[in-house]
Amino acid sequence: MLQDARPVTVPRLERLFEAGNLPAGVFCLKAGSIRIGIVADSGHERTIDVVLPGGTFGEASIFKSSEAPVYAQALIQSDLLCISNETILTGIQQWPEMATVFLELACTRINQLLAGMYVCCLRNAHQRVNDFLLKNAQPVGGSRIQGIVSLLVSKSVVASSLNLTPETFSRELHSLSDQGLIKVERALIHVYDLEKLRRQGIA
């Protein structure tokens, strides 16, 4: 089936598809990064997901059951493979175990969206930033207390993925800096006390 995959290159900040016009298939990202987002009539936006190399998206459109309200935009120049819905549906009939692979991808996506809904509806700004740092912190050496977060995309995209304005995201980071809990250095955030962040998140 992979010989039927069509290579696609999308320049920085261009859109692969808009909300409304459903993607022609499932996309696999080879290099770059793709923002999946939703946009209101007012122009206000929210980032649902940032896809990194190795990631896939567009599974929900296989059956074209309804129009998805998402767009896909390249944050940097991105190389992808597109496997058309037609190829996938034919492939599933020929190799039915393929359906299981896509089903597993779809189930993972459902759980990810439910987690996103939880954040969006039930966590306040402070908790969202804490959660983000705790989830992405890599431990420094063998420490269970110190960690480091590498921002793979711009701060405004991170903010949007937490459904925060860039200003609110900055304010929360400043507040944590002022408490001596973190230090922001360009795309790196040093976390000095993961335990304390964890306790603050529960409270």
Added chain:
Amino acid sequence: MLQDARPVTVPRLERLFEAGNLPAGVFCLKAGSIRIGIVADSGHERTIDVVLPGGTFGEASIFKSSEAPVYAQALIQSDLLCISNETILTGIQQWPEMATVFLELACTRINQLLAGMYVCCLRNAHQRVNDFLLKNAQPVGGSRIQGIVSLLVSKSVVASSLNLTPETFSRELHSLSDQGLIKVERALIHVYDLEKLRRQGIA
């Protein structure tokens, strides 16, 4: 496979499963109504979906890839069939076309969650209530202007499914009543001008 389905009855307001302890399989609702919800540490809740007879839920747990943050609660006494994950996975190997059926269910769920995310992040309280009325209004006679919305669940559950407090939901309904656009009669909402609601929603 259906002979392996286990009948389950859940009394009114009892929970079929809690967030964290993932459901043992896929559930199909025969009678009653089931609220799928998320709950914060603080106790604050949000209704994700209300499942009505004929509907299914629990698909995302088939592979147990991650814990879903949802609970399932019977709003009235409910009769269900539970098909265990094990039965489904064995069934898929025997009748691979079954995976396609579940894949289609999962894709529909993804699109539904994306639509919910859109509402939750990008529509204000007034727009959410308008959207709800427009989506659920049954036309009265041949009219394109008048419609009627039957509330199948309590107003507080509808409010929660729109991520609104019951108070905000009531306030929005009162405001529409005051404008002469709707009239609320117990579980029925008469909509007198669907066109005007539509125009207000875009603005």
